[in-house]
Amino acid sequence: PIATGRFVQSETVVSDPAPGGDGDGNAGPGETAGLVVTLTNYGLCGLTDIEATLVSEISFAAVTSGHTTFPDAAPGEDVANHAAPFIVSIMPNTPNGETASFDLILSAAGHSYAYAETLDVELTIIGQPASFPTGPDDYGYYAYDVTDTLFEPVPTYEWFDIAPPGPGTIVSQITDEDAGIVSLPLPFGVRHYGTLFTWVSLSSNGFVTAGLSDYIYGDNSGIPSLHGPAGMIAPFWDDLDPSAGGDVYRWNDTANHRYIVQYEGVYHWGTTDAETFQVILHDPDYYPTPTGDSEILLVYKTVTNPGECTVGIEDPIQTDGTEYLFNGSYGLHAAPLVDGSAIRFTTVEPGEPQAPWLVLDNATIDDSSGGNGNGRAEPGETIGISFEFTNQGIDDANGVSLTLTSTESAVTITDGSAALPDIPSGGTAGNAVGDLEILISDAGADSVATLWALVEANGGAYRGSARFDLHLDIDGTGIEDGEVLAFRFMPCFPNPTHGSTTMRLTLPQPERVTVRVYNTAGRLVKTVCDAPFEAGEHAFPWDGTNGSGRRVASGVYLVRVEAGSNTASRKTVILR
DSSP states (O other), rough: OOOOOOOEEEEEEOOOOTTTOOSSSSOOTEEEEEEEEEEEEEESSOOOEEEEEEEEEEETTEEEEOOOOOOOOTTOEEOOOOOOOOEEOOOTTTTTEEEEEEEEEEEESSSSSSSEEEEEEEOOOOOOOOOOOOOOOOSOOOEETTTTTTTOOOOOOOOOSSSSTSSSEEOOOTTTTTTTTTEEEEEEEEETTTTTEEEEEETTTTTTTEEEOOOOOOOOOOSSSSOOOTEEEEEESSSTTTTTTOOEEEEEEEETEEEEEEEEEBBBSSSOOOEEEEEEOOOTTOOOOOOOOOOOOEEEEEOOOOOTTTEEEEOTTSSOOOEEEETTTTTTTTOOOOOOOOEEEEEEOOOOOSSSEEEEEEEEEEEESOOOOSBBBOOOOOOEEEEEEEOOSSOOBSSOOOEEEEEOOEEEEEEEEEEOOOBBBEEEEOOOOGGGEEEETOOOOOOOEEEEEEEEEETTTTTEEEEEEEEEEOOOOOOOTTOOOOOEEOOOSSSSSSOOOOEEEESSEEEEEEEEOOTTOOOOOEEEEEEEEEEEEEEEESSSBBSSSSSSOOOEEEEEETTTTTTEEEEEEEEE
């Protein structure tokens, strides 16, 4: 009877150790993680020569090492790619809970005929992006702070002092009060949660209110809450006491269409802890938002004791609001309140992150000067490494630097830093091979050494990582006279690839070698090589083009080698 094996994916385990991740066993935003997939053979016969290629189906997850092999699988047996995990990179600002979908392309030898199948692999992205605004609330307000550099509404800290000798006017009604409030007409209409206000109420206790209010108290609460004033804007709601120290100023900045309220060196009640901050209301006619509401900017020159205050905004009926900080507990994605902080409340949505995303596209090693030149990492050799990155983000990556790290005992980093060219959005660049070098230990015991490339760009606003699992030939010493070699056709690397890939072949004796690439329909795409070669190791690069020199389309391709009576095949995946 005709029989073959049949794989079912039974488990996917994520490994996200530092420095590529936080070690929680989940694939999170901005992380680089290894994937070990367990397959169960539910077929009637065993499967051998199992190869697998992982291909991403979505834009926010990239596969940087996507080809592996599995041990032979008897019927009913579980097998996994522990020896060579897949490696994936997650876009830094992927929302928590998104599902990353991949195709797992499998091939193997079965009992009656070859096995080939594509399985679905899914990962749920768990974790919060490092840079993302707080919110939104039900109405649609977000709070952007100075760390949300990937988004256009990010505020910058700019302190324009309206206290003397600045242009501001002291608010005499509250500047000498422990608990005071005053209502003043606005120079322009302020729209807050859809309601237009022409008056604003200023409190000595670190909050202002859109409209008329007589609420004066400093016993702060969370947001939203029926406790406190309706329509509140709270830059620092706490029991403040300007009568003991500090003053409150206001100023209509007509040139920039802003209304500024400044709390200058205002004391906390019963202490000399002083705070200096501003709340700035913007004229919506000059600072448009999708809802027509006014943008609100909070700016902090001096922050002394924020542990018992409330920062945020609330709607006029006190059922909705954006809480940035309450009694030391920060909202999701909120950065700590410190000197130089700035927070912008707006209904402008985050949109696509305005940032680069540098994804490892290729890694090559060179032992021509520090080793025997066979292209393998062997004991006692000094290996040069080149990393090539593609910028899959929206923004350009400028001032790119790379730092190489590893905790592997078999590897000593002898030159671990390099500068890369600027990488525009959609562009690709890498370091020169001689920039990064490692020494392979004579006493190494592991067959794989994990290296991390830490990447920084745009003055530190972008930080990322790439993982490279370097296969070590611990028993290898090069090809010596009299050494008995076996025919061996190694997997293509890199795989998948956006451009070129390289196949390596070991010949036990001189042979004529042909290397041909076929598509999945069995049609010849290109003859990479057809020539005689001596015994030893040889590399055959394919640049991802067909016989006419045109770039081939994305897809799976079969690389077949013939050397005398020996034949072998490997799959490679082209991603465009």
